[in-house]
Amino acid sequence: MSKTPPPTAAVIGAGTIGLSWTALFAAHGMAVRVSDPRPDLAEAVDTALAQAAPQLARQGLDVRGLADRVRPADDVTDAVRHADVVQENGPEDADFKRELFATLVRAAPPHALLLSSSSAIPSSAFTGGLDDAGRILIGHPFNPPHLVPLVEVVPGERTSEDAVNRAVAFYRSVGRVPVVERKEIPGFVGNRLQNALSREAIHLVEQGVVSPSELDTIMVNSLGLRWSTVGPFLGAHLGGGPGGYRHMAEHIGPSMRRMWDSLGRPEQSPAQTERLIAAVEDAYGSRPYGELTQERDERQLAVLAALNTDTTTAPNEETRS
Template identity: 45%
Template sequence: MSERPVSEIRTVACIGAGVIGAGWAAYFLARGLRVRAWDPAPDAADKLRRVIDAAWPALTELGLAEGADPHAITLFPTAAEAVAGAGFVQESAPEDLALKRSLLAELAAAAGPDVVVASSTSGYPMTDMATDAADPSRLVVGHPFNPPYLIPLVEVVGGERTAAWATARAAAFYRHIGKSVIEMDRELPGFIANRLQEAIWREALHMVAAGEATPEEIDRSITDGPGLRWPVHGPCLTFHLAGGEGGMAHMLDHFGPSLKSPWTRLEAPELTPALRDDMVAGAEVSAGGRPMAELVAERDRAVIAVRRAVEAARAAGAGHR
């Protein structure tokens, strides 16, 4: 167990230089860290450079940390050499379970005894990936969203043999460098956000396959509809507001029967009293004690800001054509 504060981590190893791995490297560099990288592809150096250079203007606009340097990255011939001396390891190899198992075992053996090794996997539980590691106690999932240098969310969860301190340290490190972290209590294939976006994706494919909607209509139904609310209030708090002054309790009691309506191909869970109470309590936590009028005003300000920002970005893009 490491007692060193995460603020003392100055060097990160990025294992894998694909879209996710290179995006992580760009973000770490923008936070003033030094990066040691490895990727078996012969053109890895070129791929890394292209992604970092493409990401740097956006990172600059968001604000660079002191000492940020897009060239503070070194590519090593082996994964073990890249890990040597790193204070944190981010693995971003392809989604191949056998590859993940062997690579994570190698990284765990090469990393220092107090160094956490995090996997960017988009779906595999760490329990399944850590089977070959002699010491899996420092192996955790640190699941980002593409592109990692722009999207703040990271889902953190350990496996059955992950030490609690390792999960907590990974979460603390990500928060320290500016990420929004969900530290999950238990493993779940696909984690939280991927399962939610996959539900929308499956329903979209059903509609296209049945000739019920076009891809353009589906995209616009989100970008010009509920997607405008989600940057400030997620699905649960959105439905809390849909209940008016009665909040989530009124929404569930009033609209609960519609859960069984054939609006989607996904089977809805039974709205038991326990599930209803959990949703009501969760909405109250998300609301943080703020009155409904304040939440509505916050949502409205944010939606206006998001619409203006998107319109400005589109206008700027059109001007460059």
């Protein structure tokens, strides 16, 4: 029996996220067309592929001929003309996305999935006036998507069930862990959790409780370590001992709820924002961006290897209810 060839992908937007998607798709044998108005597109693609190749190889992927599977496109229409899957990574602006997806609907083949890496804007916010919104939905990754497994799959009001199922299957085929979210909400789940934690982190630094680097040290050596193996709910369930989450909620819950009232709401006035920026730059600004990202990625790969994560299967098998 002949093997089904991998789909053809179009990546729209060649920033950090788009270039990472490009490397991942190509490493899974896909032909990838990349579109971006940046004048250094070809150079940016070559650099990104060269940097990602060793990391992808450590994940067991064959990166021989990686660059041969990727071609810069003349424009968006050229990029999506023969695409089976389109991954959009444009600016976080609903008007921009509305105009771009109108072009994608016209130019991409009728069967092509149209996926957006939007970090906070639900697809219903930019698909209302489109004739063919059934194949448009959010596929929100975490940076960089060629290393971090999670993809939040968020259907819009008009997204078809078939498109959701196809999106889940596609992301699993490239080794990601897709989780379907049942309701649209700005920021989705991951970024809302991240922003809630960031708000308290900023408050603690503003109040002089800790410095930025000290707060990062606390996270890496406690919650970050725990949450890399179990999530907040399983962690709380285990924290309740043999009585589980029920014991935690009944015996520790009241004191935790009292703490909610004291959680901070950073003012972040211009002066406070500047002080925070200066403190972060003082902690980390002396090291080059490339050096810091390489160290982050190496550590993330080590965590994934230690966990031996099966990134082809989502934590839940359902798609959409």
